[in-house]
Amino acid sequence: MVQRILVSVFALLVSSLAHGQAPQSSPSISYTRDIQPIFTEKCVACHACNDAACQLKLESPEGAVRGATKVPVYQGERGQAVPPTRLFYDAQNEEQWRRKGFYSVLDNQGSQAALMARMLELGHKTPLTPNAKVPDEIVLGLNRTNMCPLPEEFDGYAGAHPKEGMPLAVTGLTDDEYHTLRRWLAAGAPVEYQPIKPSAAEARQINEWEELLNRPGSTEALVGRWLYEHLFLAHIYFVGGEQGHFFQWVRSRTPSGKPVDIIATRRPNDPPGTDFFYRLIPVQGVIVHKTHITYPMGPQKLKRVKQLFYAGDWHASALPGYGPRHRANPFETFEAIPAVARYQFMLDNAEYFVRTFIRGPVCRGQIATDVIRDNFWALFQEPAQDRYITDAKYRSQATPLLAMPGQNDDVGSVLNLWHAYRDKRNAYEKLRRDAYAEMPAPGWATLWAGNDNALLSIYRHFDSASVTKGLIGDVPLTMWLFDYPLLERTYYQLAVNFDVFGNVSHQLQTRLYFDLIRNGAEVNFLRLMPADQRGKILGSWYQNSGKVKMWLDYEDIDSDTPSAIKLDPRDPERDFGLKLLQRTGSLNAAPDPINRCTGAYCSRPQMSEEFRNAEQSLSRLVSRPAAGLKVIGQLPEATMLRIEGVNGQRQIYSLLRNRAHSNVAFLLGEAYRYEPGLDTLTLYPGVLSSYPNFIFNIPTQDVPEFVEDMEYAKDDPAKFERIVMRWGVRRSHPQFWYYFHDLNSFIKETQPVEAGVLDMNRYENL
Known part of the structure; x- marks a missing residue:
């Protein structure tokens, strides 16, 4: 750092003298005031998230200083997992990132300008024709292979790709922005760190939450662990907090009141290796929409958590471990916590939990999204109608069957592991089918209607997806019905246990099991349809090659026991959707007269x-x-x-x-x-x-x-x-x-x- 400051001062001195000026007449450039706003305006849209080109992340000075690497995060065919490279987590300073293979894009290379300066120059001297198509020879999107040239490789890159400077294939920097960045880079690219700090009101609430999750005792520690594993992805905001301030949970070697010392495990349920404390830290840098999965906290939420988890007469006699078995089956790991508390906590903010595994934050998610339809609605089972919640004997039979794959990433064992977990899951589906056949016929009371999280719309956009409260669009082809075992498994399989840095075996097992999860959600919904039409409806979802998959991998559905919902036999799915819209008007956060126009006026009445x-x-x-x-x-x-x-x-x-x-x-x-x-x-x-x-x-x-x-x-x-x-x-x-x-x-x-x-x-x- 001292060397960088000296270089910066010397470069400014030389630059000033070369222009015949006294050094003090050159206005200093502030990273916070002058540079980060340019990055935010012109660079962050590509250089953020896990799929940032060359892992160069420009949402913060820490990312700019870290630099780039040739190793991509997304490399689905790799046989070995790679070390994680999460900014702010897996290394804490420039030297540590250099040891992990990152190289500087800011440092001048002897007589050569910094790599960033040369990339910007290449882009600035080859502007695009205004509002014309980008030349076909520039490969864009997910098909692009980023070259990530080292500084000494830049001349070869520029010769082979003369039109691919930065910003890539987009309207570039203004002259003022370009010259500001050039001056900053010529001056040694000095940065100042101004980390976000909690306000007094936020600090008070942070202390209350940290005290709750770190309470001593086995019962309290088990609840703390469950809450942490369910909130580690959240960008938390506080009632009465500062706009733009968000926080996230980490495990730290240090207790509240001390500087946080992050324990950077691959997954939140990996062994911590030492004593630890749950801590809330500010989310640093520019907020990026894809990874911004928000979760509210405040006095009412604190009261709710205490009511759900601490008011009942239950106790944990011992704490579970952190091995593969406990990662694979959270139902066994946390069985001491009342299932109704766990499920109700997830229902209270169901949109958050569905976002964690449908929207992100892995940033390139076709491994998950190609197993879901392009649009569907998600519904949730009322806890009082959930056999796993209400029947202890059924719960004890089901729990061993709910384990999930992905803990063993041996490439040679993929098929054996898949078959074992498929068979276990199908045994659970059979158990569920038979147990629910003994219950009263499902009706509208089967659906949870506790708040506006009860109805969600999912839209897939090839390899990403969005989740929105309310029922959007026309009645879709399929709907999902989550009960507690399905919601929890989906969350653990795709959020807690998923390792974006993992190998092909881990990612393949994750994808294959998610196929079973989708099928389970569809089958749950089918119980609401007329019994004699379920087979026909299922067949419409699994046409052509899908029939082979039904025969190979899925358990048979219940096509005998009745539904208590009376539906038009000509099109029961659509009739169900229309009746759902009528019955849930007060819960539906998304009235939609544009897509569901039923009269002469197909617009929002409140608009001009x-x-x-x-x-x-x-x-x-x-x-x-x-x-x-x-x-x-x-x-x-x-x-x-x-x-x-x-x-x-x-x-x-x-x-x-x-x-x-x-x-x-x-x-x-x-x-x-x-x-x-x-x-x-x-x-x-x-x-x-x-x-x-x-x-x-x-x-x-x-x-x-x-x-x-x-x-x-x-x-x-x-x-x-x-x-x-x-x-x-x-x-x-x-x-x-x-x-x-x-x-x-x-x-x-x-x-x-x-x-x-x-x-x-x-x-x-x-």
């Missing part, structure tokens, strides 16, 4: 006439199959419409493409199971993706023409090109960054707690 008319026109695009709206075939998964009013106001809408599949039961060959003629669009106010694929900016008076042109374009690329040219915001658009960041501005205005910089790694070259 200008935007009501725009929504009325846009509603013509939704809930229509692509066979009748062929332009759907040219749209990406998540398009953002920015509708601009005459007085400067604007509204943001997500236009989501719902790809239809004959089934989603296999790991490979997804493209062969597409049914493009059945694709539909959902249009919903707000930003329903962390990864916008494209933006259209449309004045309200142009909306009818935009809709007409979309209908007229059909599957003609030339006609669609004219739409993009007129209203599209291409990567090369002169105001690209204004429109891109305005999406987050809209989130700040409408859902300020959820705001975070969006990711442009999937922004398409339309």
Whole structure:
């Protein structure tokens, strides 16, 4: 550090003298004031999250100083797990990161400028043609292989890729931004660290929560561990806290009141190796939307936790270990804690828990998302109707069957492990089927309706997905019904036990078991359908090759015991969805007149006439199959419409493409199971993706023409090109960054707690 400061001072001195100025006349550059805002504006959209190019993360000075590496986080075929490289966790200073293989992008290389400076120069001297397509030779998106050149390899990189400087394939830095960064880099790239610190009100609440989780005694320690394992991913915000302040739970070698010394295990339930304490620390750096999974805490939440976990007459006689067996089966590990307390805690904030495994934060999730439909609704079973909660004998029979794979990552054992866990899971499904057949017929009371987390909408965007409260869009093809064993297993399999740095065996086992989880959620829902129609409905979900999967890997369904819900036999699924909407109006956080227009007015009544008319026109695009709206075939998964009013106001809408599949039961060959003629669009106010694929900016008076042109374009690329040219915001658009960041501005205005910089790694070259 001293050497860096001396270099910085010397470089400033030389620079000043070279320009004939006294050193003190050159204004100093502040990293916090001058540099991080440029990174946030032009770089973080690609250099954040686990899939940051070359693992160069620019949300904070710590990330900039850490630098880059050639080792990708996502490498699904690797035979050996790689050491984790989580910023702020797995190393604490520049020297430690160098030992882990990271190289500087900020240091000058003798007579050569810093690697970042040369990358920026390459980008600045090869600007894109305004609002034209990016040249085809520049590979973008998930198909891109990042070169990550070392400083000494840069000349070869620039010769082979002369148009691939930074920022990559997007409207670049302004002249002022470019020169500011160049001056900073020439001065040795000095940084100052200004970590976020809790306010007094936050500090008081932190002390209360840390005291609760660190209480002595076996019973208290078991609850603390369960709570930690369920909240370790959360960006926690406090009632009465500072806007923009978020905190996360860690295990520390030091108690409350002392500086945190993080125990950086791969998973939150790995052995800590020493005595430890649960601590809350501030989330540092720029908030990134993809990893920003929020969770509220305050006095009422504290009271609720004490009521759920500490008020009952139960005790833990001993503490479980941290070995593979205890990781594989949290039902056995935490069986001393009343199951009703565990389930109710998860239900209270069900959106948070579903977000942890559907939305992220792994940042590149096709290993999970290709096993789910492009849109479906999620419902939850009422605890009083959950046999695992209410029947101790059933619970003791079920618990040994609920273990999950992924703890043994021996590549040669994948098939044997898969078969063993598949058979165990199917034995559980048989036990559940038979036990529930003895219960009263399921009805509307089977569904939990405790708060607005009770109804969730999931939208998949190829390799990412979003979760939103309420029932959005037209009635979907499938729905999931979570009971406690299913919700807990999904969370542990995809959040707690998943290792993004793991090898192919671990990731394959995770993906295969999630296929069984999805099937379990569908089967739970099927019990609400008429018994004599369940087989037909299931067959519609598993067409063609899906029938083979049903025969090979899934347990038979209950097609005998009745449902107490009376449904139209012509289309019971749709009738169920419509009745659900009618019965849950007070819980439904997402009234949706645009996609579910039942009368003459297909717009939100609270909007101004200008935007009501725009929504009325846009509603013509939704809930229509692509066979009748062929332009759907040219749209990406998540398009953002920015509708601009005459007085400067604007509204943001997500236009989501719902790809239809004959089934989603296999790991490979997804493209062969597409049914493009059945694709539909959902249009919903707000930003329903962390990864916008494209933006259209449309004045309200142009909306009818935009809709007409979309209908007229059909599957003609030339006609669609004219739409993009007129209203599209291409990567090369002169105001690209204004429109891109305005999406987050809209989130700040409408859902300020959820705001975070969006990711442009999937922004398409339309």
